[in-house]
Amino acid sequence: MSTVLAGNGLVKKYGPTTALAGVDVAVAERESLAIMGPSGSGKSTLLHTLAGIIRPDDGQVLLRGERIDHWGENRLSALRRKRFGFVFQFGQLLPELPAEENVALPLMLEGVPRRQAVQRARRWFAPLGLAGLEHRRPGQLSGGQAQRVAIARALAVEPDVVFADEPTGALDQATGEEVIRLLTSVTRDQGACLVMVTHDAEVAAHCDRVVQVRDGRIAGHSQYTVA
Numbered sequence: 001m002s003t004v005l006a007g008n009g010l011v012k013k014y015g016p017t018t019a020l021a022g023v024d025v026a027v028a029e030r031e032s033l034a035i036m037g038p039s040g041s042g043k044s045t046l047l048h049t050l051a052g053i054i055r056p057d058d059g060q061v062l063l064r065g066e067r068i069d070h071w072g073e074n075r076l077s078a079l080r081r082k083r084f085g086f087v088f089q090f091g092q093l094l095p096e097l098p099a100e101e102n103v104a105l106p107l108m109l110e111g112v113p114r115r116q117a118v119q120r121a122r123r124w125f126a127p128l129g130l131a132g133l134e135h136r137r138p139g140q141l142s143g144g145q146a147q148r149v150a151i152a153r154a155l156a157v158e159p160d161v162v163f164a165d166e167p168t169g170a171l172d173q174a175t176g177e178e179v180i181r182l183l184t185s186v187t188r189d190q191g192a193c194l195v196m197v198t199h200d201a202e203v204a205a206h207c208d209r210v211v212q213v214r215d216g217r218i219a220g221h222s223q224y225t226v227a
């Protein structure tokens with residue numbers, strides 16, 4: 001399996017706090033990776049560093065073998081828009097737009113004309129169990145439906161990597177289970193890999209691999225390093 005995204009020797013400090021103390025992690029084609037660990041251990045810092053949102057103080061981030069951590073901000077933000085998808089815990093849908101336009105938005109930002117973008121967006125509704133909800137606004141959706149629209153939006157650009165930070169954190173257990181099942185399967189079917197932070201072991205168990213972060217380091221034995 002070829003490596004899509006790798007972090008090698010990642011270090012990130014905030015003043016006296018070492019959030020990442022030399023992390024090696026990699027995700028392969030179609031693989032899903034869960035990042036777990038106690039509060040403050042560095043999970044979000046790791047996710048954001050891999051996603052090109054936080055710049056590491058040391059170490060490298062490689063996307064398909066190409067180093068991206070030293071790219072300029074404009075180039076990084078274009079990369080995030082085109083090749084990465086993001087699913088967060090809350091509040092990522094625009095309340096005034098129908099679901100299909102929320103999903104179409106990243107495509108429109110890339111210059112796809114509105115009609116075409118909405119047509120492409122609609123393709124994600126059936127696989128995510130959202131058929132018939134295309135015209136609803138976020139306020140007219142349940143929490144689980146809204147989160148599935150957010151997944152559709154993350155996938156709309158057909159990214160290489162989907163990053164998810166506590167994607168089921170605001171959902172009850174049954175709804176969260178359904179959302180994580182769809183997130184992992186639809187992401188894999190699309191050919192993308194998934195990097196997810198979660199504190200919920202049952203959610204993490206849906207991923208191919210789990211790494212434990214402790215004090216800014218990978219603890220445990222399920223990690224591997226790719227040069």
Ligand SMILES: Nc1ncnc2c1ncn2[C@@H]1O[C@H](COP(=O)(O)OP(=O)(O)OP(=O)(O)O)[C@@H](O)[C@H]1O
Nearest residue numbers: 014017018019037038039040041042043044045046
């Ligand atoms: N912007 C920042 N400025 C200063 N310190 C920060 C900043 N962001 C994170 N930290 C610190 O870095 C460490 C790692 O934080 P991080 O948010 O990555 O942990 P986490 O494992 O995601 O925690 P949680 O599960 O509570 O979200 C913590 O000690 C945190 O206080």
